[in-house]
Amino acid sequence: MNLSTRKVVPTPAHLVELERLGDEIAKLSAHLDAATARLLDLIREFDARGGWGNGFASCAAWLTWRIGLDPGAARERVRVARALGSLPRLAQALAHGELSYSKVRALTRVATPETEERLLEVGRAGTAEHVERIVRGWRRVDRIVEARESTRRHRSRTLHVCQDEDGMVVIRGRLEPEAGAVLMKALEAGRVALDQRRRDVPAETPPDGLPRTGLIIADDPPTLGQQQADALALIVETALHHGIDPGAPGERYQVVVHVDAQVLADADAPGQSVLEAGTRVSAETSQRLACDASRVVMRHDPAGRVTDVGARTRTIPPALRRALQHRDRGCRFPGCRLPFGQGHHIRHWANGGPTTLSNLAMLCRRHHRAVHEEGYQVERQPDGELRFRRPDGQLLAQVPTPATVPTDPVETLRAQNYARGLHIDAQTSRPAWFGECLDLGYAIDVLHPLVASLRDAPAT
Numbered sequence: 001m002n003l004s005t006r007k008v009v010p011t012p013a014h015l016v017e018l019e020r021l022g023d024e025i026a027k028l029s030a031h032l033d034a035a036t037a038r039l040l041d042l043i044r045e046f047d048a049r050g051g052w053g054n055g056f057a058s059c060a061a062w063l064t065w066r067i068g069l070d071p072g073a074a075r076e077r078v079r080v081a082r083a084l085g086s087l088p089r090l091a092q093a094l095a096h097g098e099l100s101y102s103k104v105r106a107l108t109r110v111a112t113p114e115t116e117e118r119l120l121e122v123g124r125a126g127t128a129e130h131v132e133r134i135v136r137g138w139r140r141v142d143r144i145v146e147a148r149e150s151t152r153r154h155r156s157r158t159l160h161v162c163q164d165e166d167g168m169v170v171i172r173g174r175l176e177p178e179a180g181a182v183l184m185k186a187l188e189a190g191r192v193a194l195d196q197r198r199r200d201v202p203a204e205t206p207p208d209g210l211p212r213t214g215l216i217i218a219d220d221p222p223t224l225g226q227q228q229a230d231a232l233a234l235i236v237e238t239a240l241h242h243g244i245d246p247g248a249p250g251e252r253y254q255v256v257v258h259v260d261a262q263v264l265a266d267a268d269a270p271g272q273s274v275l276e277a278g279t280r281v282s283a284e285t286s287q288r289l290a291c292d293a294s295r296v297v298m299r300h301d302p303a304g305r306v307t308d309v310g311a312r313t314r315t316i317p318p319a320l321r322r323a324l325q326h327r328d329r330g331c332r333f334p335g336c337r338l339p340f341g342q343g344h345h346i347r348h349w350a351n352g353g354p355t356t357l358s359n360l361a362m363l364c365r366r367h368h369r370a371v372h373e374e375g376y377q378v379e380r381q382p383d384g385e386l387r388f389r390r391p392d393g394q395l396l397a398q399v400p401t402p403a404t405v406p407t408d409p410v411e412t413l414r415a416q417n418y419a420r421g422l423h424i425d426a427q428t429s430r431p432a433w434f435g436e437c438l439d440l441g442y443a444i445d446v447l448h449p450l451v452a453s454l455r456d457a458p459a460t
């Protein structure tokens with residue numbers, strides 16, 4: 001105890017008084033940890049049941065908005081809450097006030113159901129600093145094991161292509177997870193494109209009228225394996241045709257929508273809204289895509305022939321977009337604050353809404369979808385403030401009013417913990433440590449289940 005800055009020399013009565021104060025701190029802290037366990041249980045349930053889904057990108061974003069946590073702390077709470085779902089021993093130790101939230105937070109970074117028991121002992125025996133150091137050492141071992149695993153996987157990548165006796169080409173291989181994911185995505189896109197072509201060809205079209213892939217389409221619908229094979233052929237042809245170049249990101253994700261003017265103005269009006277590939281999208285989706293886009297207006301005669309093509313214009317001109325970015329500084333949806341987004345016309349331009357600052361609000365992609373397709377409403381108040389409502393009409397406050405707290409929250413918390421059968425005193429969370437030096441290398445050696453495998457395997 002460092003009392004050097006205090007003028008008063010402690011008398012025995014003072015020391016007793018300070019001892020009592022210290023016990024009080026330890027006791028209340030254990031009560032708060034026990035309450036934190038309950039809080040994490042609630043967060044885990046809320047998260048699992050998607051309670052945050054009504055307008056928020058994640059459970060952490062909801063916590064930031066609703067209880068005022070900073071985003072980092074909110075993400076950490078959700079992570080710990082989820083982890084404790086499969087770590088009952090650590091969860092129980094926190095719920096009984098035996099381990100502090102800090103220790104549990106550190107231990108859940110590495111604990112698995114298999115290692116939970118021994119890590120719990122580490123938490124009980126050591127101080128928060130010991131726990132933190134052991135967890136860091138543990139993660140180092142994990143990273144080494146992981147790096148070796150990933151090197152091994154990377155080396156094992158392979159693709160064999162050979163021809164069998166009847167001339168068919170046989171493919172067999174192992175791809176790294178990310179290359180495999182791209183392949184699977186491309187195969188899916190290829191299957192969808194071929195399926196679309198198959199639908200577009202009227203039944204009476206002779207086979208020589210087929211699109212240029214030259215695939216023979218039999219009467220029976222192709223099996224999944226056959227579709228995959230056709231899709232791979234299409235991907236390969238497309239790659240060779242366009243040159244092997246992934247292209248600029250802007251081009252890759254460009255979406256073209258053909259939409260009838262009356263559909264843009266009124267989602268219930270008859271008319272079409274179709275993506276370039278022929279996929280139909282809802283009128284609400286086409287309104288969202290058109291809300292902030294460049295557009296080319298084409299006029300058709302009743303037979304569908306194009307009679308007039310206008311110049312390409314940006315719905316929101318660059319100068320106005322800069323002003324919008326400057327004013328809104330990111331998504332305006334309550335609790336979001338993502339620093340970039342799209343310009344949303346509060347009254348859609350197709351309905352005569354002007355493209356002016358007062359009729360625009362910046363919304364991120366997620367929340368732009370929420371207002372167009374999920375029934376959220378936004379309006380500008382006479383004082384210029386935006387007001388958001390849920391699909392059921394309920395107001396969504398920018399900053400919710402804090403929950404009411406009983407007049408003596410500490411006493412209430414204690415009473416609740418005791419009512420739940422907890423026995424918490426000043427010794428509940430005291431570590432078993434007696435001041436000996438922590439031998440980190442030894443501790444990791446005996447604790448981490450994979451250290452032995454590192455010793456046996458040659459370094460790579």
Ligand SMILES: [Zn+2]
Pocket residue numbers: 287288291292343344345368372
């Ligand atoms: Zn919009």
Ligand SMILES: [Zn+2]
Pocket residue numbers: 331332333336337338363364365366367
């Ligand atoms: Zn947003």
